[in-house]
Amino acid sequence: MISGRVGALRLLPWSGPEGKPCYLDTDGTGYVSRLADDIEAVQLAMCQELLDHATDMIPDRQVTAAQLRFLAARMAEALRDVQRIAESRGARLPVPAYDESASGV
Template identity: 55%
Template sequence: MVSANPRLLPWPGPAGQRSYLATDDGNSPLSQLADEMEEVQLQTGAELLDHAAKMLENQKANALELRFLSARLCEALRDALRVAESRGERLPEPGDEDAERRGLPTSASGTSG
């Protein structure tokens, strides 16, 4: 089944372009791989952030080490932003009746009175 809203994948295409998956099957092998990759990217970013905090406390860290750290932090932030964008695009619109029928949460809360 082809989705009207393709999923932004957590890795770039062969030429560095944005890659999308056009399916509504969140359990497809590629969807599951993308979910796993997002988790790895977020965990790696969290670990890098912990490492960065420790390195910045070390007054002996040299410029080369700090430049390397900065480059890795930029990569981790880029990955995290891509994950956030991908997940945000997959959230149902407020009042999405089709999402409600499928049991997905919507951002609409409460009842109108």
């Protein structure tokens, strides 16, 4: 929680000009929130396509070292995207209320 309000700031799926994270103060219903949702969906779909491609490439003995390095670089990019999406979505999860009676103390 960055601003004191649960889910108030959303980590966006792109970086600022200097590579720093971009945040949006939002209730999750505006244009930029919908744009971020769309970009995240594209990133996740691209990640799935890359995984499918890797599944086909890795057992192929004809694949060159250069092709595997290229694949590894794209997979690292996709993993960074997925990590950012997970961080953003995790930060927006509601914090459950603590129930002392459930703790058994």
